[in-house]
Amino acid sequence: MKVFLLNILLVTFALFSTISAQTEETIKVGVFLDMTGQTASFGISTFSGIKMAVDEINAKGGVDGKKIEIFLEDDQGKPDNAKLAVQKLISEKNVHAIIGEVLSTNSLAAAPIAQAAKIPMITPSSTNEKITKVGDYIFRACFIDNFQGEAMARFAIETLKIKRVAILTDFNSDYSKGLSDTFGTTFNHLGGKVVGQKTYFQGDEDYSQQLKAIKGVNPDAIYISGYYNSVGIIAKQAREMGIKSVFLGGDGWDAPDLWDLAGNSLNNAYITNHFTITSPDEKAKSFTANYKKLFGLEADAFAALAYDSVYLLADAVSRAKTTESSKLREALAITKDLHGVTGKITINNSRNANKPAFILKLQNPHFIYNSTVEP
Ligand code: PHE
Numbered sequence: 489m490k491v492f493l494l495n496i497l498l499v500t501f502a503l504f505s506t507i508s509a510q511t512e513e514t515i516k517v518g519v520f521l522d523m524t525g526q527t528a529s530f531g532i533s534t535f536s537g538i539k540m541a542v543d544e545i546n547a548k549g550g551v552d553g554k555k556i557e558i559f560l561e562d563d564q565g566k567p568d569n570a571k572l573a574v575q576k577l578i579s580e581k582n583v584h585a586i587i588g589e590v591l592s593t594n595s596l597a598a599a600p601i602a603q604a605a606k607i608p609m610i611t612p613s614s615t616n617e618k619i620t621k622v623g624d625y626i627f628r629a630c631f632i633d634n635f636q637g638e639a640m641a642r643f644a645i646e647t648l649k650i651k652r653v654a655i656l657t658d659f660n661s662d663y664s665k666g667l668s669d670t671f672g673t674t675f676n677h678l679g680g681k682v683v684g685q686k687t688y689f690q691g692d693e694d695y696s697q698q699l700k701a702i703k704g705v706n707p708d709a710i711y712i713s714g715y716y717n718s719v720g721i722i723a724k725q726a727r728e729m730g731i732k733s734v735f736l737g738g739d740g741w742d743a744p745d746l747w748d749l750a751g752n753s754l755n756n757a758y759i760t761n762h763f764t765i766t767s768p769d770e771k772a773k774s775f776t777a778n779y780k781k782l783f784g785l786e787a788d789a790f791a792a793l794a795y796d797s798v799y800l801l802a803d804a805v806s807r808a809k810t811t812e813s814s815k816l817r818e819a820l821a822i823t824k825d826l827h828g829v830t831g832k833i834t835i836n837n838s839r840n841a842n843k844p845a846f847i848l849k850l851q852n853p854h855f856i857y858n859s860t861v862e863p
Contacts, residue, residue: 514557515550515811517542517801518577518607520588520598522565526691527715529743530590530790534612535560536783537794538587541802551802552809559583567597574598578605584811585610587797590790592616592663599626608817610800612793613762615739616662620839625813627820627839629797629828631863633663636738636760637670637713639845639861643758644709644736645678647859654684654707654733656698656722658714661690667713667738675711683707688718695722699729707733715740720749727753734758742789747853757850758858762830763792764846766857775829789830796828 519538521531542556550556559581561573570589577583578601586602586609589595595614602609603623611619611626615633620626644650655672658664672682683705686698699722702710710726710733712719719741726733735757742761746754765776765786775795779787803826805811808819823835831843842863848855 514555515585515801515805516557516559516581516583517798518559518561518574518581518583518586518588520561520563520570520573520577520586520594522590522594523560523562525565526717527565527591529745530613531562531565533788533790534590534794536779536785537612537787537791538798540779540782540791541795541798545798545802551805554805554811556798556802563589563594565591565594567594570594570598571601574601574609578602578607583607584813585801585816587612587794587801589614591661592619592666593661595619596622596662599623602626606813606817608801608804608813608820610797610820612797613739613790614663616666617840618662618666624821624839625817627800627835629793629800629830629833629841630739630762631843631845632840633667633738634670635861635863636845637667638674639847640711640736640738640758640760641671641674641678641680643847643859643861644675644711645680648709648734648758650680650708650734652681652683652705652707653709653711653736654686654702654705655682656702656710656712656714657685657687658690658718659687661714663740664713664715667740668711671711671713688714688722690715690718692718693721695725696729699726699731702726702733703729703731709734709736711736713738713740716743716746717749720746720754723750723753723757739789741850742855744786744788744853750852752852754850755852759848759850759855760845760861761789761848761855762843762845763787763789764848764855764857767829767846769829769831771827772829792829796826796830796833799828800826800833
């Protein structure tokens with residue numbers, strides 16, 4: 489009788505523990521971002537986008553019954569910290585997948601760790617080509633710089649009829665260097681002329697030396713491939729020096745703080761970007777409206793790409809029917825036509841996302857939709 493009771497107890501316990509294990513089993517997603525530091529506005533928007541998608545998915549019961557659980561590490565925007573963050577997420581939190589970072593230099597630093605551990609990593613917004621070349625576990629939800637650099641060079645030549653450009657590059661950024669390269673090469677290739685090239689350091693406050701040299705060659709346009717925090721100051725100082733050239737740039741300009749730095753000096757500039765709040769797409773529209781309701785802010789490219797990254801992962805988990813890393817990797821690699829708020833996402837053979845870029849015109853404080861460049 490005693491043995492019988494014990495057996496029943498054991499069976500009940502075993503049953504109960506499998507049930508509770510099943511209900512408690514989550515999809516563990518590690519997130520590493522620049523939540524503080526020079527580019528914190530990138531990390532904060534990105535995390536808002538992640539949070540919004542995760543809450544939506546979990547409110548609907550999760551992915552095939554499994555809730556998503558987020559583990560956030562702040563890397564302060566520093567490559568060495570980015571590495572440590574990914575190490576910690578993998579060895580201490582046992583995450584099934586990783587989302588991060590924004591800045592190409594930081595994603596590039598951390599990707600080899602995820603690759604070595606065979607944990608799928610998706611960067612929502614790092615556009616430098618080298619990142620996904622690190623290995624077969626590294627993906628991205630955005631287009632690459634070759635695409636956006638080419639798109640802007642073509643737009644400058646064909647639509648704006650620009651013939652002579654100068655290029656300004658952030659010396660310490662892999663992103664900026666890669667983007668300047670592709671833009672310049674394509675611009676030359678299409679019959680334009682690069683008449684000046686200068687570098688600067690992020691965090692510089694005085695750009696007069698570079699701008700004096702550029703003023704001397706009087707270009708029709710100046711392509712600035714860096715981030716908003718430098719771009720805003722550069723544009724302002726250029727106008728103060730009497731430079732009249734059109735400003736052109738990439739996704740790195742996208743931040744509300746841009747306008748505090750630049751005032752009206754970036755009016756009539758053009759950039760390539762991943763997202764526009766003026767998108768006519770229904771999904772994008774409802775994302776924009778909900779984002780504003782939740783956070784009291786206009787959605788930006790970071791938030792939109794981050795939101796799409798979570799759905800990219802959720803879609804792969806649901807097709808793989810497991811969080812086992814090699815199966816999850818395989819599922820991510822064959823993502824096709826996933827309808828995101830930044831467009832339809834198809835992961836190609838290089839694990840990059842084939843998707844459109846938007847050309848936006850700047851008018852303090854707005855980024856106004858101009859046209860779409862299809863992949
Ligand atoms: N593409 C940038 C990089 O790779 C980051 C970025 C994404 C900046 C989106 C602005 C908007 O470093």
